[in-house]
Amino acid sequence: MNLPIWLTLFRLVLIPFVVGLLFVRLPGFNVAAAVLFGIALATDWLDGHLARRWNQTSAFGAFLDPVADKLIVCAVLVMLVYRDPHWFVALPASIIVGRELTVSALREWMAELGQRGVVSVGSLGKYKTAVQMLAIFLMLFDLYRQHAIYVVGVVLLGISAALTLWSMIIYLRQAWPTLSIERR
Template structure:
């Protein structure tokens, strides 16, 4: 495993997951904003590790594998905490959609990789917009408390729904890109089974 700067930042992002979770459960009013800030610092490393990998020419297969795993672990951990805190369908529904999409697209990428067609479902600009919206929404929801007249939690919930729509949109974009390969595989499977 090449332990370069981008990979170190990705590992740092994973290490921050239990830290922001711990702060989330502390029984102090400042704990929620502290959890949000730790989450935000970890999320910033997502942008920073990609930037440094390009700038320093420090790409690696390990980094390409670990970076999206770190993102998904962060998002899923935060959404589970938020569903625990909120306990309403308004929070649970987008959380299930987002987590379900992440599982489905990860499985699709793995399958496409086995077929040698992973490049046809590479991360798109829509995926990046979706990730940014998710991270901001989760930050606001973890922060929880209003700042002056700004209804932070309500704003976070609204942005979570926007990111849920973007999540579905990007999922359908990936499925559309993968459809020719999927159709070809289904035809091959049918011909091999004699259907």
């Protein structure tokens, strides 16, 4: 156990607090949820930075970090759809959650085949994540739609959904030669 792993675990601990704040339908609670989500984003960057800088990368950290990212994103997207059940929120949220499940399953399957490196994270995935996290933060911050910030967040969520599909197609194309081999 090292500081980067503790930061990742802290990010996991924040999830129920962010979700819980979103159940409260009073102004200000959404801003608190956005702040906690922002703290989670900061710890995501910080844990990776420290792990590389201090040479404290580990197999457990490499497993836990993307799990924490996916859990907080999926939990908050579900809550955003709960709070704003319009198609323009639900559709991109469904695409993002579906992609996360599909790519996670693909990576696990490829790892079982000894081909994990075939579907490693690329630069498009990093851009997708950055747009997605910004979209979610903006939507949380302006959940009561008092400013245009929410609309910007929804537009960014749609863009991140498109990037999500694009990156999933790239991963599937990379994995296809291995997946298409008939195994007996």
